Amino acid sequence: MAIVELTGVTKTYQQGKVSVQALRGVDLRVEKGSFLALAGPSGSGKTTLLNLIGGLDRPSQGDIRVDEHDFARMNQSELAELRLFKIGFVFQSYNLIPVLSALENVEFVMLLQRIGAAERRQRAEAVLAEVGLSGLLERRPLELSGGQQQRVAVARAIVSGPAIVLADEPTANLDSKTGQGLLEMMKTLNAQKGVTFIFSTHDNMVMDYARRLVLIRDGRVAEDQVKGS
Amino acid sequence: MSMDAKMAWRNVWRNPRRTSLTIAAITFATGLLIFSFSFQFGSYDAMINAAIQVHTGHLQIQAKGYLEDKDMRQVVEHPEAVARILKNTSDVKDYACRANAFSLIASEDRTYGGLVIGIDPIREPRVSRIKTLIRKGAYLDKAHGAQAVVGQLLARNLKVGLGDELTLLGQGRDGSIAATVVTVKGLYATGQDEFDRSTIQIPLSFFQDTYAMRGAVHEVVILGRHLDQVNQIRHRLTPKLAQIENPKPLVALTWSEIMPGLIQAIKLDLTSGFIMYSLLVIVVAFSILNTFLMAVLERTREFGVMMAIGIRPNRLTKLLLYESTVLTLMGLGVGWILGVGVTYFFQQHGIDLAGSSEILAQYGISGRLYPRLSWASMTVGPALVLIITILAALYPALRVRRLSIVDSLAYA
Known part of the structure; x- marks a missing residue:
């Protein structure tokens, strides 16, 4: 069953008087439970593609469906609702809210979902334990290492049980050992909870971990490789 | 939180x-x-x-039009009738009658135009601070008629001091010439230069005789218990004043109407x-x-x-x-x-x-x-x-x- 479907997606940016075509007609179908990496050189369009799948931006042309929701039919408010309940994000530079502790950062998503305080706390503690941060609940982001921050970001992304987690270069700011630990953790979550992960990356280690590798070049899918097949 | x-x-x-x-x-x-x-x-x-404490009081009862015209003939004909009403009006702390006449005020050396105010030496201190603002000499008393307290600046202009005589020359209520001589008994300085430069005060009964007032006055000055009660007092007085016979109807004016400036x-x-x-x-x-x-x-x-x-x-x-x-x-x-x-x-x-x-x-x-x-x-x-x-x-x-x-x- 497809959780993400893109058909004939193009995206053109206007930079001053110059039009930049970031995507030139992308067709992509991602099955539920995938562990997929969008790879390609800088400027190939992989982050743009990830933004479109996440409903952060709208395509110039083409259709996008996520968990059977047709983005073309949704307004900004509905897209915000979809992101809140169905999509988790992990960013390259962690992007935690600096004034909140690790626990509060994870709770914040559930607060927006109007989940009660007791349940919020219990679920946040559980998911932070899952990513190995039980002892660091009250630490603020600046008191955590890069790897720990990214684990909090993953916990925040998965705490509300999203249909997909979109991770933009999640290991780019981490050393290889920390990056590997993070990928192992995400792979476990994928395997145990069936969470769909889509990465954008040019890190070979991420590509190695991915079960499906989609190479983007010049705004098009250049290669789509399912490992082990 | x-x-x-x-x-x-x-x-x-x-x-x-x-x-x-x-x-x-x-x-x-x-x-x-x-x-x-x-x-x-x-x-x-x-x-x-x-x-308020020097000359207007909180309210004044006057004949309608007197405030604008300052006409000698626009009088409160029966001040005793007004006094009876005021005694029975709550929040009226005290009152005093005054009469005014613009006159020439002459000393031996100089003559100036000014306002002669007839005041009741007993009641006036209850509505005005002038008695406490006497800088030289003494305040008026009822026993002596031909005496005056003079604004300090006016006294300086007229070059008079305590015990000197001043000649007052004006017009009586009946149109006759009003003339008299008074002795300077005291000098006051209110701090309001304009007032101190242009006024003298004489006993009311002496004023009434000199200016042929026939017992009438121009103003009944009222002091309330508090500034905020001015409009309430006026509201209470207005229907009662309408019952008093007077050549022109009597009105109660507030301090702000008397001093719009x-x-x-x-x-x-x-x-x-x-x-x-x-x-x-x-x-x-x-x-x-x-x-x-x-x-x-x-x-x-x-x-x-x-x-x-x-x-x-x-x-x-x-x-x-x-x-x-x-x-x-x-x-x-x-x-x-x-x-x-x-x-x-x-x-x-x-x-x-x-x-x-x-x-x-x-x-x-x-x-x-x-x-x-x-x-x-x-x-x-x-x-x-x-x-x-x-x-x-x-x-x-x-x-x-x-x-x-x-x-x-x-x-x-």
Whole structure:
């Protein structure tokens, strides 16, 4: 069953008087439970593609469906609702809210979902334990290492049980050992909870971990490789 | 504490120096406004009280039209009938009758035009402070008729002193020539130069004989228990006065109607003060605006992340308004306490304004001014600061709604 479907997606940016075509007609179908990496050189369009799948931006042309929701039919408010309940994000530079502790950062998503305080706390503690941060609940982001921050970001992304987690270069700011630990953790979550992960990356280690590798070049899918097949 | 409140509090203190400066600006503006308004209201009180206690009283009963025309013939024909009414009117503390005549006042050397006021030496001190403002000599007494107390500046112009004689020449109520000679018994200085330069007071009964008043007077001056009760007293008196027979109907006029110039001067001062205070508040508003624009700019990526994970723009605006409210309330709270504290100190001890004594003297105010704390002075300034700062914070709080998520996430 497809959780993400893109058909004939193009995206053109206007930079001053110059039009930049970031995507030139992308067709992509991602099955539920995938562990997929969008790879390609800088400027190939992989982050743009990830933004479109996440409903952060709208395509110039083409259709996008996520968990059977047709983005073309949704307004900004509905897209915000979809992101809140169905999509988790992990960013390259962690992007935690600096004034909140690790626990509060994870709770914040559930607060927006109007989940009660007791349940919020219990679920946040559980998911932070899952990513190995039980002892660091009250630490603020600046008191955590890069790897720990990214684990909090993953916990925040998965705490509300999203249909997909979109991770933009999640290991780019981490050393290889920390990056590997993070990928192992995400792979476990994928395997145990069936969470769909889509990465954008040019890190070979991420590509190695991915079960499906989609190479983007010049705004098009250049290669789509399912490992082990 | 809710998560929103917690975030607001922590965000406010992300940049302690900027926050402290902004709070200091709000504190300063709030404190200054409380003090300034109290100072202004205090000075207006002093001006009004000086005028009331020297010549107008809280109210005056006159024949209709006398205030405008000052015609000798527009009299209160039966002052005893008015007195009976006043004795039975609640909140009337005291009253006294007066009669006025513009006359030539001549000494041996000089002649000036001025206002001769006939006063009841017994009752007048109950409605006027002039008896206490006698600088030389003594006040009038009932036993002697041909005597006068004279404004100090007029006495200086006429070159007369205690015991000298003055000739009064005017027109009687019946159109006849009124002429008499009085002896200077005392000199008064009210601090209101215009008054001290142009008036003398003589006993009312002597005035009535000299000016052929036939027992009539021009004004019945009333002192109420409190300035705020003036309109109530007038309301009570008006139907009763209508029952008194008089050549022209009797009316009760308030001090503000008798001295419209004073009210205009107060309004003008208040308006110019308001313009100055508005400028001060606008400067503070720009400080707030700067703080929040900087905060929004610095946290653009953070807002992008929050929008990406699904926060609605309304919630984001609410969060920012929370922050501005926290900041504003801290400044307002500290400013209010400081403003009220400092003002209360000066309300008790007064402010020495010796340098401005000549200007103040025109309004009958001594060289020391006492600010007056009131609900208005304690709330108008802070409310103004609150409204302006919230308006200033609204712009960046609304601006954040227009952020593009993708651009915000890419913001370095």
